Amino acid sequence: MKVVPVVAGLMMKDRKVLLVKRTKSRSPEIVGMWNMPGGKIEEGETPEVALARELEEELGVVVQVKGLLHAQVNNHSSGLCLVLYYHCDILAEKSVGEGLETKWTYPHDEGLGNVLPGTQEALNVLISRGGW
Numbered sequence: 382m383k384v385v386p387v388v389a390g391l392m393m394k395d396r397k398v399l400l401v402k403r404t405k406s407r408s409p410e411i412v413g414m415w416n417m418p419g420g421k422i423e424e425g426e427t428p429e430v431a432l433a434r435e436l437e438e439e440l441g442v443v444v445q446v447k448g449l450l451h452a453q454v455n456n457h458s459s460g461l462c463l464v465l466y467y468h469c470d471i472l473a474e475k476s477v478g479e480g481l482e483t484k485w486t487y488p489h490d491e492g493l494g495n496v497l498p499g500t501q502e503a504l505n506v507l508i509s510r511g512g513w
Contacts, residue, residue, distance in 0.1 A: 384454065384461045386434040389500070390469040390509065391450055392442075397485040398504065400496070401439065404481070410458055415468060415493060416500040418481070426504035428465050436469065440483070442470040444446035451503045465502040 392399045400415040404431040420435035422428055429446040436444050447468035455462045486493060496504075 389417040402482040441478035
């Protein structure tokens, strides 16, 4: 079975993380759930370049991709995904991007709502490392 490489960005402001709500996806089970923004790595891209491109497309932001926070394999209806979660700093806001619903929230907030399990796992790693 083919594994699709995916990147996700952890951006923080005032000790809060940025989450987006998916309104469409090839995996219908993730629609309406909160997760970290990102997307697929295209052929010939490094994970860092892919993440910078995806965040500019989705959110209209220019970022500096920092270190890798967490990696995991998720099994969705569309197949297996290897998700690489990176710390990112927002350098500039250029546009509104794709107009996704966003929210800034504390990573340890128990009222996060429908958060993808992989995103919650990455947030737990962040908390365990004292990175918030």
